[in-house]
Amino acid sequence: xxxxxxxxxxxxxxxxxxxxxxxxxxxxxxxxxxxxxxxxxxxxxxxxxxxxxxxxxxxxxxxxxxxxxxxxxxxxxxxxxxxxxxxxxxxxxxxxxxxxxxxxxxxxxxxxxxxxxxxxxxxxxxxxxxxxxxxxxxxxxxxxxxxxxxxxxxxxxxxxxxxxxxx
Numbered sequence: 001x002x003x004x005x006x007x008x009x010x011x012x013x014x015x016x017x018x019x020x021x022x023x024x025x026x027x028x029x030x031x032x033x034x035x036x037x038x039x040x041x042x043x044x045x046x047x048x049x050x051x052x053x054x055x056x057x058x059x060x061x062x063x064x065x066x067x068x069x070x071x072x073x074x075x076x077x078x079x080x081x082x083x084x085x086x087x088x089x090x091x092x093x094x095x096x097x098x099x100x101x102x103x104x105x106x107x108x109x110x111x112x113x114x115x116x117x118x119x120x121x122x123x124x125x126x127x128x129x130x131x132x133x134x135x136x137x138x139x140x141x142x143x144x145x146x147x148x149x150x151x152x153x154x155x156x157x158x159x160x161x162x163x164x165x166x167x
Contacts, residue, residue, distance in 0.1 A: 005045060005103075013060060016040050021067030031140075033148045037064050037074070038125045039156045041082050042118060043105070046089065046098055050082075057082035070133075077128045081121065088120050106160060114160055122153045 020037045027034055041057050061078030065071060089098075092113065099108075106114040126149040134141050 017063045020064050031144045031147050032151050035152045036155050042121050053082045054079055073132050081125050092116050118156055
């Protein structure tokens with residue numbers, strides 16, 4: 001990972017942690033939880049070693065748990081998301097494949113790819129987080145999961161479409 005990319009990821013780590021913990025923590029809708037911190041795992045470089053991705057995901061999840069008083073829930077789900085990431089990337093891999101050093105961004109892979117990738121990753125995150133938080137399955141759970149997925153995905157996509165990664 002180049003120094004510039006390393007710096008961008010450190011900034012992104014701190015940015016999403018503070019945004020989640022200091023802003024979205026206080027957005028209170030009854031059925032909607034807004035989670036933007038999975039964005040960090042979504043935008044990690046493809047070549048990052050799995051162990052490093054898991055450690056970074058755990059650290060960010062633990063930081064979010066500290067802000068939200070959720071006792072390891074987000075740490076567990078973030079680690080699971082980082083573990084599922086290579087599988088999801090393989091499922092939606094472009095026909096030409098990924099190029100060495102390619103970033104997971106709309107500039108390098110296109111809008112439709114980034115929307116599918118975000119939808120799959122955020123969907124996996126929301127299902128795991130909502131199930132672990134509620135420990136039950138009901139219509140209310142399903143409504144909460146779907147509404148949180150839609151709103152959180154919109155915020156994550158908004159970030160991806162506003163900010164460009166230039167290395």
